[in-house]
Amino acid sequence: MTTPLLEMRDIVKTFPGVRALDGVDLDVRPGEVHCLLGQNGAGKSTLIKILSGAHRTDEGTITWQGTPVSLRSPSAAMKLGIATIYQELDLVDGLSIAENIHLGHERSRLGFSRRAEMLQAARKVLDRLGHGDLDPAREVGELPSALKQIVSMARALSHDARLIIMDEPSAVLAHDEIRGLFEVIGQLTEQGIAVVYISHRLEEIREIGDRVTVLKDGRTVAGGLPAEETPTQQVVSLMTGRDVEYAFPQRPQVGAREHSPELLRAEHLSRPREFDDISFTVRRGEIVGLAGLVGSGRSEILQTLYGARTPATGRILVDGEHLRPGSVRAAVRAGMGLAPEERKSQALVQYESIARNVSLASLGRYSRLGWVDRGREHAAASAATDSLQLQPADTRRPVRVLSGGNQQKAVVARWLLADCRLLLLDEPTRGVDVGARAEIYALVRRLADSGVGVVLVSSEIPEVLGLADRVLVLREGRIVREADARDIDEPQVLDLFMEGSAA
Numbered sequence: 001m002t003t004p005l006l007e008m009r010d011i012v013k014t015f016p017g018v019r020a021l022d023g024v025d026l027d028v029r030p031g032e033v034h035c036l037l038g039q040n041g042a043g044k045s046t047l048i049k050i051l052s053g054a055h056r057t058d059e060g061t062i063t064w065q066g067t068p069v070s071l072r073s074p075s076a077a078m079k080l081g082i083a084t085i086y087q088e089l090d091l092v093d094g095l096s097i098a099e100n101i102h103l104g105h106e107r108s109r110l111g112f113s114r115r116a117e118m119l120q121a122a123r124k125v126l127d128r129l130g131h132g133d134l135d136p137a138r139e140v141g142e143l144p145s146a147l148k149q150i151v152s153m154a155r156a157l158s159h160d161a162r163l164i165i166m167d168e169p170s171a172v173l174a175h176d177e178i179r180g181l182f183e184v185i186g187q188l189t190e191q192g193i194a195v196v197y198i199s200h201r202l203e204e205i206r207e208i209g210d211r212v213t214v215l216k217d218g219r220t221v222a223g224g225l226p227a228e229e230t231p232t233q234q235v236v237s238l239m240t241g242r243d244v245e246y247a248f249p250q251r252p253q254v255g256a257r258e259h260s261p262e263l264l265r266a267e268h269l270s271r272p273r274e275f276d277d278i279s280f281t282v283r284r285g286e287i288v289g290l291a292g293l294v295g296s297g298r299s300e301i302l303q304t305l306y307g308a309r310t311p312a313t314g315r316i317l318v319d320g321e322h323l324r325p326g327s328v329r330a331a332v333r334a335g336m337g338l339a340p341e342e343r344k345s346q347a348l349v350q351y352e353s354i355a356r357n358v359s360l361a362s363l364g365r366y367s368r369l370g371w372v373d374r375g376r377e378h379a380a381a382s383a384a385t386d387s388l389q390l391q392p393a394d395t396r397r398p399v400r401v402l403s404g405g406n407q408q409k410a411v412v413a414r415w416l417l418a419d420c421r422l423l424l425l426d427e428p429t430r431g432v433d434v435g436a437r438a439e440i441y442a443l444v445r446r447l448a449d450s451g452v453g454v455v456l457v458s459s460e461i462p463e464v465l466g467l468a469d470r471v472l473v474l475r476e477g478r479i480v481r482e483a484d485a486r487d488i489d490e491p492q493v494l495d496l497f498m499e500g501s502a503a
Helices: 044-051 074-080 097-101 115-128 145-158 175-190 202-208 232-240 298-305 328-333 354-366 374-387 404-417 434-449 461-467 490-499
Strands: 006-015 018-028 033-037 059-064 082-085 163-167 194-198 211-216 219-226 262-271 275-283 287-291 313-318 336-339 422-426 453-457 470-475 478-484
Touching: 006 044, 018 033, 018 044, 018 211, 033 044, 033 202, 044 082, 044 163, 044 194, 074 082, 082 145, 097 115, 097 145, 115 145, 145 175, 175 194, 175 202, 202 232, 211 232, 219 232, 232 434, 262 298, 262 453, 275 298, 275 313, 275 453, 275 478, 287 298, 287 434, 287 461, 298 336, 298 422, 298 453, 328 336, 336 404, 354 374, 354 404, 374 404, 404 434, 434 453, 434 461, 453 461, 461 490, 470 490
Parallel strands: 018 219, 033 194, 033 211, 082 163, 163 194, 287 453, 287 470, 336 422, 422 453
Antiparallel strands: 006 018, 006 059, 211 219, 262 275, 262 313, 470 478
């Protein structure tokens, strides 16, 4: 048996009032992809922060290549050869690829950067990742998400990393980009580099992983399971402590919404280089899914409906009334709400309370002469969050303490409180664990059953097909097919992505 590169035994970490880790074990071998799984709050983030040197353990031992070590700082972890690539990449858009790769260990002489040397070194490390054709002088801000991931990996290799921790690396990637990511990971492991891979997408684990460790409530409940041989349902049961079915909520019968009043009508919407001639309708209580690759215009369409972007052509009608284009205020007054793709940066004020985040769209109801009646605000927010079973229930706590699934519920609660009639959901389960996904699916269906119209965007085709009543397939900014969700399957959608025609 191969000697572990890394061993962690009985790791304990306590924060005020919370025991985040309560005896975690993990071992990683050279050249393997070790998948670390668990629901939000299971302890994954705390564990990787310990590995990266951002937190120190309270108890337990860490062994690196057979020698006990103390990871007292990020620089100490990096010197050993441990690099972490977080979901929210820490790249500087205004700097070049080479400058980002060498950030923190720039090559200089007498205070001046040795640019030619950095460019040459960057080319070598990019070549190791199979991207030697990428110009290291190019600004990172110009790159798509997939290539930004490559730059982050190149930075790790520039530190001679032996172990790379990847936190949700596929979360912002399209299907074809994920395939490229897996190829690069394969190249890394062939060079003997180990990867700890964290993902909520369980379908990826069998494809990319060698072994699996599962955390629950800060403890290791299964360690070193063979990824290919472990059934997905077993992994889900270990993560949640119960059997969670992957079934989506039951849809209404065919034709049940046929005579429902039309809530939204988009006619011939276009924006140069984003989308062209987009027309569709949404009825009360109907869930309409937009399926498309990254760059197909799906998120831009939602933002245009919401007034965050102004269409170059076309019009939007809500309940038959023309909606003022490019006006978020008009959209909200018409009963429209948006849960954006990047909820942490675009939807939530992280250091404000849950109550304030929930009441943002209807704050005027609880204000008088510029003063907010906090009692009424908290009571209203508590009622909205209770109906969604948000945890923790104390709305005075900062929203940043919530898990991904509960943060998504807080965004939805905001629009419920504002009497939203049309909800736009962009990647509603991104970064959300399997148990919370089922809750969000049930919530979306419950809203639709109450008469709310929903427009859903998701990178996960099964999610669109399983949750929506009707599906619009997008390619290069155009609708290439519209179908009842029961009449189209995943292979057909993928073919449409590639072909761009409704054969």
